[in-house]
Every structure is written in structure tokens, then in C-alpha cells.
Amino acid sequence: MNNKKIILSTKNLTKYFHEPVKFKALDSVSFEVYAGEFLTLVGKSGSGKSTLLYCLSTMDTTYEGELFIDNQKVTNQKTDELAQLRGTSIGFVFQFHYLLPEFSCLKNVMIPALKLGKYSHEEIEAKAYQKLALLGLQDQALKPASKLSGGQQQRVSIARALINDPKIIMGDEPTGNLDSKNTEIVFNIFRELSQDLGQTIIAVTHDNDFAKASDRTIELADGQIISHRKVYE
Amino acid sequence: MKAPVNVEIALTHIFTRKKQMLIAALGVTIGIALYIFSNSLMKGFTKYSRNEMFKTMPHIKVFKEDEISKPLLASANSQSLTVIRNPRMTTLSKSLVNPYALIKTIQQEKYVRNVTAQVNIDFFYSNGKTQLKGMGSGVNILEADAMFSIQSTLLAGSLQDLAHNQNAIVIGKGIAEKMNVGIDDNITVTSSRGVVKNMKIVGIFSTGNKSTDEQKAYLHTTAAQQLAKESANYATDIYVSVHNPDSSLVYAAKLQQIMPYKVEDWQTTNADILATDKIRMIMNNVVALAMMMVAAFGIYNILNMTISQKLNDIAILKAVGFSGKDIIKIFVTEALIMGVVGTLIGLGIGAILIEILSRVYIGKPIGYFPIYYNLNTFLVGGSFGLLVSLGAGYLPARKAASVDPVEIFRK
Ligand SMILES: Nc1ncnc2c1ncn2[C@@H]1O[C@H](COP(=O)(O)OP(=O)(O)OP(=O)(O)O)[C@@H](O)[C@H]1O
Ligand SMILES: [Mg+2]
Numbered sequence: 001m002n003n004k005k006i007i008l009s010t011k012n013l014t015k016y017f018h019e020p021v022k023f024k025a026l027d028s029v030s031f032e033v034y035a036g037e038f039l040t041l042v043g044k045s046g047s048g049k050s051t052l053l054y055c056l057s058t059m060d061t062t063y064e065g066e067l068f069i070d071n072q073k074v075t076n077q078k079t080d081e082l083a084q085l086r087g088t089s090i091g092f093v094f095q096f097h098y099l100l101p102e103f104s105c106l107k108n109v110m111i112p113a114l115k116l117g118k119y120s121h122e123e124i125e126a127k128a129y130q131k132l133a134l135l136g137l138q139d140q141a142l143k144p145a146s147k148l149s150g151g152q153q154q155r156v157s158i159a160r161a162l163i164n165d166p167k168i169i170m171g172d173e174p175t176g177n178l179d180s181k182n183t184e185i186v187f188n189i190f191r192e193l194s195q196d197l198g199q200t201i202i203a204v205t206h207d208n209d210f211a212k213a214s215d216r217t218i219e220l221a222d223g224q225i226i227s228h229r230k231v232y233e
Numbered sequence: 234m235k236a237p238v239n240v241e242i243a244l245t246h247i248f249t250r251k252k253q254m255l256i257a258a259l260g261v262t263i264g265i266a267l268y269i270f271s272n273s274l275m276k277g278f279t280k281y282s283r284n285e286m287f288k289t290m291p292h293i294k295v296f297k298e299d300e301i302s303k304p305l306l307a308s309a310n311s312q313s314l315t316v317i318r319n320p321r322m323t324t325l326s327k328s329l330v331n332p333y334a335l336i337k338t339i340q341q342e343k344y345v346r347n348v349t350a351q352v353n354i355d356f357f358y359s360n361g362k363t364q365l366k367g368m369g370s371g372v373n374i375l376e377a378d379a380m381f382s383i384q385s386t387l388l389a390g391s392l393q394d395l396a397h398n399q400n401a402i403v404i405g406k407g408i409a410e411k412m413n414v415g416i417d418d419n420i421t422v423t424s425s426r427g428v429v430k431n432m433k434i435v436g437i438f439s440t441g442n443k444s445t446d447e448q449k450a451y452l453h454t455t456a457a458q459q460l461a462k463e464s465a466n467y468a469t470d471i472y473v474s475v476h477n478p479d480s481s482l483v484y485a486a487k488l489q490q491i492m493p494y495k496v497e498d499w500q501t502t503n504a505d506i507l508a509t510d511k512i513r514m515i516m517n518n519v520v521a522l523a524m525m526m527v528a529a530f531g532i533y534n535i536l537n538m539t540i541s542q543k544l545n546d547i548a549i550l551k552a553v554g555f556s557g558k559d560i561i562k563i564f565v566t567e568a569l570i571m572g573v574v575g576t577l578i579g580l581g582i583g584a585i586l587i588e589i590l591s592r593v594y595i596g597k598p599i600g601y602f603p604i605y606y607n608l609n610t611f612l613v614g615g616s617f618g619l620l621v622s623l624g625a626g627y628l629p630a631r632k633a634a635s636v637d638p639v640e641i642f643r644k
Contacts, residue, residue, distance in 0.1 A: 060639045080556040087554020098549050112553040114238035
């Protein structure tokens with residue numbers, strides 16, 4: 001991969017928790033992520049993977065150091081600007097499936113796009129169907145989100161993360177609740193998104209095969225990066 | 234056109250909690266219906282008692298005020314003395330000079346509806362041995378009727394007879410009962426100036442006010458002037474009615490500038506009644522306000538509950554690009570929907586209650602139940618309901634907007 005464009009980078013990202021005692025969860029984490037890269041974060045439980053991802057996601061703003069997304073300094077931006085940035089540029093898949101239980105799967109997928117307001121309602125609906133189909137869920141579209149199995153809900157939340165065609169898709173154990181067949185489906189989708197559409201994937205995982213098959217893996221231990229395993233170069 | 238996504242989310246929250254939200258909305262309903270209903274009752278009562286008052290009292294009165302001699306004559310220069318005297322009433326006659334010319338002047342003012350001269354005198358009624366103290370108003374009965382609608386208080390007889398007959402008299406019901414006289418009977422009137430007149434009763438009225446009905450009589454102007462031993466150019470008061478009685482104070486001030494005599498409006502004369510009205514209105518509004526506060530608490534409560542149940546949803550919405558302002562909009566919209574529903578039902582119930590009560594017939598002299606409402610009452614009630622819902626929604630909504638999604642996701 002030549003001519004690599006940096007899409008996200010951190011400089012000395014340090015994060016403390018103050019309750020119940022002062023605790024350094026991230027310690028001077030600096031790294032760069034390239035556009036179209038499929039990056040995985042691994043490490044033992046409690047090593048700071050989720051904490052790091054929340055900082056990258058712009059939802060956690062109480063850290064020291066700097067975060068850049070798409071060449072823009074994100075650190076210290078106003079919360080409303082960050083919300084806008086999340087809407088346009090970042091898609092999330094959470095460790096536990098987080099859907100709005102009172103809405104249909106289709107609506108759940110549509111909501112971020114309706115908020116963004118870039119397309120008409122009809123266009124958004126068509127797009128949402130397309131994303132659900134991508135994850136093999138077209139039959140479940142009109143069911144209430146609460147009536148789906150855990151694995152199905154997880155896939156709906158992946159479809160939702162894709163709806164605005166974000167530059168970066170972040171996942172905290174996005175395949176944590178999926179069987180091996182569905183894990184493979186999700187992996188292949190991530191692979192396609194990064195390779196064909198140039199979208200960047202940053203995923204926390206405990207699944208070694210999943211990590212090995214990604215472009216690069218960053219390993220954390222006690223809030224520090226202990227290795228960058230690069231597949232390419 | 235589809236509703237904006239914020240509204241869509243708000244509506245979904247409401248439809249999944251129909252019952253609780255409806256109960257909260259009904260709080261607003263009760264507050265508003267109560268406000269409109271009691272406000273209209275109050276206004277109806279005030280209007281009724283005003284009308285009763287205006288049956289005998291003019292909006293504006295022009296009369297000669299009692300003059301008091303100046304207690305102090307200031308010295309003209311340092312050499313002369315200051316004279317102090319005992320102040321005393323120096324009014325010799327209550328007569329207005331050239332009242333009919335003054336009436337013409339007053340009639341030119343465009344806010345004036347009717348003007349009439351009054352020859353007011355004190356006298357005694359007598360019939361055989363019975364004697365009764367009374368008050369006579371010498372009037373042009375047609376003008377006076379236009380002002381006080383005397384015709385509507387008439388129990389028997391006719392006002393026309395008084396217009397044509399200088400010896401006719403229209404008396405209150407109480408006088409007729411006490412003196413045991415009726416239509417076409419004669420009654421003797423003796424004025425304080427010692428003039429005695431034998432008069433024929435052509436009408437009997439009842440104003441509903443006991444002391445008026447036991448004292449008052451209407452006479453022909455000329456008869457009253459004769460009883461007062463005065464000329465045909467004599468009058469004691471000029472009564473003025475205006476198109477808008479509530480502005481009497483202003484009109485009286487204007488009239489005062491062109492009148493050589495004291496001009497007094499009914500609001501000044503009845504300052505005490507107006508003050509009582511005001512206090513009653515304030516009390517009424519305080520009760521309605523307290524009701525609305527309870528309603529507001531209902532909305533506040535249900536929203537607070539919804540928000541604490543929906544922390545997850547709020548965190549997700551924030552994660553996918555909803556700003557704090559969007560979250561506020563969602564929950565304020567919910568409060569407003571409850572407010573609008575509650576307010577509309579409240580306005581409807583208020584209107585129905587008013588409609589029902591205004592059809593209740595109480596009987597003479599009141600007639601139908603006095604209840605009065607105007608658009609303003611409904612507008613004030615409605616906007617107040619919405620405003621309160623807005624406030625009750627904003628506080629919990631702001632709390633929702635400050636939810637930290639990371640904290641929720643970590644749990
Ligand atoms: N809100 C918090 N307050 C205090 N300490 C916290 C908080 N959240 C996380 N920590 C601590 O920070 C460290 C990193 O936590 P984090 O959730 O990032 O781990 P992780 O690598 O995602 O683990 P896992 O694989 O189990 O999800 C842990 O030691 C944890 O106890
Ligand atoms: Mg974690």
C-alpha cells in the first residue's frame with residue numbers, strides 16, 4: 001500500500017480514572033491509522049482497549065494528549081461539533097448490542113441517516129434495506145428490535161453503523177455475540193468495506209483468527225501499546 | 234412530508250406510554266378548565282353586579298362640589314398678617330349654572346353615549362298618616378331610560394305617562410308596599426323647601442336594590458324644579474354614560490378640563506368595590522396557578538421517569554450523532570405534546586362547563602346564570618398551559634442532554 005493517507009492519529013493519549021482511586025488507564029498512546037485500513041486492537045481484559053476506543057470515538061473527551069481525525073484536531077472541540085462529526089464520519093458497533101427497543105430494525109438503521117438529513121426519507125429507507133440485506137437481515141426489517149435474537153441485534157447495529165457510509169467504523173468486540181458463521185460474515189463485510197470502499201475499520205477483538213486476518217493489530221497491555229503487528233509493508 | 238426524526242422519536246416514546254402520558258396531560262386539562270371556568274364565573278359575577286350598579290349610577294357625574302372656606306389667608310407681604318379662620322362649608326345652592334348649555338358641550342365629545350340632566354331632591358311621601366323619607370329624581374324620563382333602562386325594571390304602569398304628565402310619579406316597589414298604594418293611586422309629596430304636591434302613580438319599578446326601591450321615585454323635571462322652588466333652568470347633576478365604562482376615569486379627566494364643576498367617574502366613587510373585585514380575581518388566579526403547578530409536576534415526573542428508563546437510548550442517540558440540543562428537543566416535544574393535548578381538552582371542557590352553566594335559569598331578577606367569557610380568557614389559559622408544559626419539560630430534558638454516553642456503555 002503506497003501513498004498512505006492518515007485518517008486518524010493520536011499523540012500521547014493519556015487517560016486517568018479518578019474513582020475509586022486515581023488510575024492510569026491509558027499511558028501515552030500514540031499511533032496512526034490509514035485510510036482504508038482494517039485495524040484490530042487486542043490485549044488482556046482490563047488492558048484499556050474499550051477506554052481507548054471511547055476516546056477515539058470522540059464520546060470520551062476527558063483525556064490528555066491529542067486526537068486527530070481526517071487531518072482535523074478533534075481534541076477540545078465543542079460537544080455539538082463532535083456529535084456532528086460522529087454522525088457524518090464515524091460508525092459504531094458496541095460490545096453489547098444497543099438498539100432502540102421500541103423501533104423496528106429498519107427504523108433503528110435509518111435513524112442516524114434521518115438525523116444527518118442528507119437524503120430523502122425514501123432514499124434512506126432504500127439504503128437501510130440494502131444494509132440489512134448485506135447482513136442477511138432483510139426478512140427481519142419490520143420486526144421490533146426487541147423481538148430479535150442477540151446475534152441478529154448485533155448485526156442490525158452493524159447495519160446501523162454503515163448507514164451514513166462513514167469514513168471510520170469502530171467496533172468494541174463487534175463479533176462478541178456471534179457464532180462462527182456470522183463472525184465470518186461480519187469479517188468479510190469489514191474486509192470488503194476497507195478494500196473496495198476505502199472505509200477504515202478499527203475493531204477491538206478477543207478473537208485471534210479475526211485479528212490475524214486483519215491488516216494490522218495493535219496490542220495493549222496496562223494502557224500502553226506493546227506491539228504493532230503489520231501485515232503489509 | 235415525514236415528521237423530523239426528533240419528533241418521530243418523541244411520538245414513539247409517547248405512544249409506548251400512552252396511559253401515563255395521558256394522565257400527565259389530564260393534569261393540565263384540569264388546571265386549564267378550572268382557570269377558564271372560575272375566571273368566567275368571576276367575570277360574569279362582576280359584569281352582573283356592574284350592570285346592577287349602572288341601573289342607578291351613571292358612568293360619570295357632573296355636580297357642584299361642596300365648597301369649604303379657605304382656612305388660611307396667606308399674607309401678601311411681610312408687613313401684613315396671616316389670617317386663620319375656621320373652615321366651613323360655604324355651599325349655598327347645589328344648582329348648576331346653565332346646565333343645558335353644559336349638556337350640549339358634553340354631547341360633542343365622541344366617547345359620550347347619553348347625557349341627561351337630573352333634578353335631585355329629598356322629600357317625604359305621605360298617604361294619610363303614613364310618612365316615608367324619599368329621594369326624587371326629576372328627569373326627562375326618555376333620556377333617563379336610555380341611560381338606566383328603567384323600562385326593564387318596571388313592574389307595572391308605563392314610562393310614557395311620566396313623559397307627558399307633570400303630576401305623574403314612578404315609585405319604587407318598596408314605597409308602594411309600605412304606603413299601600415298602587416297604579417293610579419295618589420300620593421302626596423312634601424319637599425324640604427316646604428312645597429306640597431299631590432301626584433299620581435303611573436309606574437312601579439323594582440331594581441333589586443332594597444334601599445333604592447324603598448326611597449327612589451322618578452318625576453317630571455318641571456315637577457322636581459317646582460318642589461325645589463327653582464326655575465326651569467335648574468338642575469343638580471348631569472349624568473353621562475359613555476361607550477366604554479371601563480375607561481370612565483380617563484373620560485372624566487377629559488371632561489373635567491371643559492367643565493366648571495366637579496366631574497367624577499364611577500370608578501373613583503366605587504374604589505372600594507373595584508379593590509374587592511381585584512382581590513377576588515387575584516385569589517382566583519392564584520388557585521388556578523397552584524393547580525397548574527401540580528399539573529406541571531405531573532409532566533415533570535413522567536418525563537423524568539421516561540428519561541431514567543431511556544438512558545441507554547439517549548446514549549445511543551448521542552453516539553450516532555444526536556447533539557445535546559436534539560435530545561432536549563425530543564423531550565421538550567414530548568412535554569409539549571402532552572401540554573397541547575391537555576390544553577385542548579382543558580379548553581374544550583372549560584367551554585362546555587361555561588355553556589352548561591350559562592343555560593341554567595335562576596329566576597328573576599337575575600335571569601340566566603351570570604357567566605361571562607371572552608377569547609382572551611381562552612388565549613391566556615391556553616398559552617399558560619403550553620408555557621407551563623414547556624417549562625416542566627425543559628428541566629428533565631436538560632438532564633437528559635447531559636447524559637454521558639461513555640458512562641452508560643461501560644456499565
Ligand atoms: N469508569 C471507570 N472508572 C474507573 N476505572 C475504570 C472505568 N472504566 C474502566 N476502568 C478501568 O480501566 C481499565 C481499562 O478498562 P477497559 O474497559 O478499557 O478494558 P478492556 O481492555 O476493554 O477490557 P475487556 O477486554 O474486559 O473489555 C480497567 O482496569 C478498568 O478497571
Ligand atoms: Mg472492553
